[in-house]
Amino acid sequence: MTGVPRQPEPPGDDELAERFRAGEEAALREAYDRYGRAVLHLASTTLANRSDAEDVTQATFVAAWLGRETFDPTKGSLVGWLLGIGRRKVVDRIRAVARETRVVETVKQLPEPVPGGPDPDAVVDRLVVADELARLPDDQRRMLELAFYDDLTHQQIATVTGVPLGTVKSHIRRGMQSLKRRWEVDGVPPGPRPAGLPGTR
Amino acid sequence: MSHLDHDRLVFLALGESEAAAGESAHLDTCELCRAELTTLRHVAGLGAETQGLGNLPDPPEHVWQGIVAEIRAAEELPALAERRAARPPAEPGPRVAAAPAVSRGGGRWRRWAVTAVTAAAAAAAGVLGTVTVLRSGESDPPQPAVLASAALSAYGQTPKEAAGDARVLGDNRLHLHVANLPEVPGYYEVWLIDPGTMKMFSVGTLSKGSGDELLPMPANVDLRTFSVVDISAEQYDNNTRHSGDSLLRGTLTS
Numbered sequence: 172m173t174g175v176p177r178q179p180e181p182p183g184d185d186e187l188a189e190r191f192r193a194g195e196e197a198a199l200r201e202a203y204d205r206y207g208r209a210v211l212h213l214a215s216t217t218l219a220n221r222s223d224a225e226d227v228t229q230a231t232f233v234a235a236w237l238g239r240e241t242f243d244p245t246k247g248s249l250v251g252w253l254l255g256i257g258r259r260k261v262v263d264r265i266r267a268v269a270r271e272t273r274v275v276e277t278v279k280q281l282p283e284p285v286p287g288g289p290d291p292d293a294v295v296d297r298l299v300v301a302d303e304l305a306r307l308p309d310d311q312r313r314m315l316e317l318a319f320y321d322d323l324t325h326q327q328i329a330t331v332t333g334v335p336l337g338t339v340k341s342h343i344r345r346g347m348q349s350l351k352r353r354w355e356v357d358g359v360p361p362g363p364r365p366a367g368l369p370g371t372r
Numbered sequence: 373m374s375h376l377d378h379d380r381l382v383f384l385a386l387g388e389s390e391a392a393a394g395e396s397a398h399l400d401t402c403e404l405c406r407a408e409l410t411t412l413r414h415v416a417g418l419g420a421e422t423q424g425l426g427n428l429p430d431p432p433e434h435v436w437q438g439i440v441a442e443i444r445a446a447e448e449l450p451a452l453a454e455r456r457a458a459r460p461p462a463e464p465g466p467r468v469a470a471a472p473a474v475s476r477g478g479g480r481w482r483r484w485a486v487t488a489v490t491a492a493a494a495a496a497a498g499v500l501g502t503v504t505v506l507r508s509g510e511s512d513p514p515q516p517a518v519l520a521s522a523a524l525s526a527y528g529q530t531p532k533e534a535a536g537d538a539r540v541l542g543d544n545r546l547h548l549h550v551a552n553l554p555e556v557p558g559y560y561e562v563w564l565i566d567p568g569t570m571k572m573f574s575v576g577t578l579s580k581g582s583g584d585e586l587l588p589m590p591a592n593v594d595l596r597t598f599s600v601v602d603i604s605a606e607q608y609d610n611n612t613r614h615s616g617d618s619l620l621r622g623t624l625t626s
Contacts, residue, residue, distance in 0.1 A: 301425035
C-alpha cells in the first residue's frame with residue numbers, strides 16, 4: 172500500500188518538469204498551456220468572484236516560476252505541485268475576503284471563515300485523478316469512464332465494448348491502481364489542514 | 373483468513389460485487405484491508421466526479437499577459453543584497469552594463485510577450501500597455517511604486533542569519549523577500565501589527581523559508597498604524613491566531 176516505488180510523471184512530463192525547474196522560459200508557457208486550465212478551474216470553482224479566480228491563476232504561475240527551484244520531482248508531479256500552490260492561494264484569498272468583510276479592528280476575534288464554495292482540497296483531488304485518467308492507456312481509460320460516468324457493471328462494459336470480461340476486469344484493475352497511486356502522491360492528504368478552513372473530508 | 377485479494381478490493385470498491393460473509397468478517401477485523409478499501413472507494417468516487425474535467429476551457433489571454441508582466445516586474449525587483457549595496461547616484465543615461473545584471477533573460481521575455489500579443493489579435497488597451505512596459509524594460513526598468521518598506525531581521529531566538537525585507541507596492545500588494553528562515557514543522561505566516569495596541573491581521577502565508585512572495589493586501593490599511601511586518605512560525609493546528617512565535621520583524625517606513 173505504501174512504499175511502492177513511484178513514478179509520478181510519465182516520460183513526456185518528466186522532461187517538462189526538468190526544464191521548468193532549470194528555468195527554461197519556454198517550459199513555463201508549456202506548463203501553462205497544459206495546466207493553466209486545471210488551475211483556473213480550481214480557482215473558479217472555489218472562489219465566488221471570477222476576477223479573483225483569474226488573479227489566483229496568475230499568481231500561482233508567477234509563484235511557481237519564481238519558486239521553481241523548490242519543486243521536487245521526486246515528491247510529486249508538476250501539475251500536483253502547481254495545484255498545491257493554487258490551493259494555498261485560493262485559501263489565502265478566501266481568508267482575505269472574509270477579512271475584508273470585517274472591520275480591521277475586530278480581526279483578532281475572527282471566527283473560522285466559512286467557505287462559500289466547494290472545498291478546495293476536493294477540487295484538487297478531482298483534478299489530480301482526472302489528470303491521471305487522461306494519461307492512462309486508452310483501453311483502461313475507456314473502461315473506467317464507462318464504469319464511472321455511465322455506472323455500467325463490468326459485464327455490461329464487456330457487452331458494450333465487445334471486449335472479453337476478463338480483459339475488462341484487468342484493465343479496470345490496473346487503471347484503478349494507477350489512479351490510486353497518483354492520488355496518494357499528488358492528492359491532498361486527509362488530516363491537519365493549514366488554512367483554518369473547517370475540514371470537510 | 374488471509375488478506376483480501378487486491379482485485380477483490382478493487383471490485384468491492386467499485387460496487388461490482390458484494391462482500392461475501394467471510395470477506396466482511398475479515399474487513400471488520402483487518403485495518404489494513406479496510407483502509408485500502410476506503411482509499412479505493414474514495415478514488416472511485418473522485419473518478420466518478422471527473423466527468424467534464426478533461427475538457428476545461430482555456431484561461432483568457434489576459435491571464436497569461438499578467439503572468440509575463442508580473443514575472444518581468446519581479447525580476448526587476450533588486451534582490452536584497454543588490455539593493456543594500458552602495459549604488460552610484462542615478463545616471464539617467466542608459467547604463468548598458470547594469471541592465472542585464474538585473475533583467476536576466478529580458479530579451480527573451482520581451483519576444484515572448486510580443487508573440488503572445490500577436491496571437492491575441494484583438495488586443496485590448498491593457499495588453500498594449502503590457503507591451504509598452506516590457507519594451508521599455510531594457511534601458512529604464514519599470515519599478516512598481518513602493519509605498520513603504522521595511523528591513524526584516526531575526527526576532528527573539530531566531531538564528532541571526534535569517535533576514536528579509538518587505539515592500540508595500542502601489543497596487544495593494546506586499547512583496548516579501550526572505551532568506552534563511554529556520555525550518556519549522558508548520559508554515560510561515562505574514563502579519564501586519566499595530567505596535568501601539570498589538571492588534572494585528574494576517575496578510576497571507578509563505579511557502580518557503582527563502583525566496584520571494586507577492587501577497588494581496590486589503591485596501592485602506594493604515595500603514596502608519598499597522599506599521600510592523602511580522603513573520604511567524606505557525607502550526608497546522610486549525611488555530612488562525614498568531615502563534616506568538618515571531619521569526620522576523622521590521623517596521624515599515626515610507
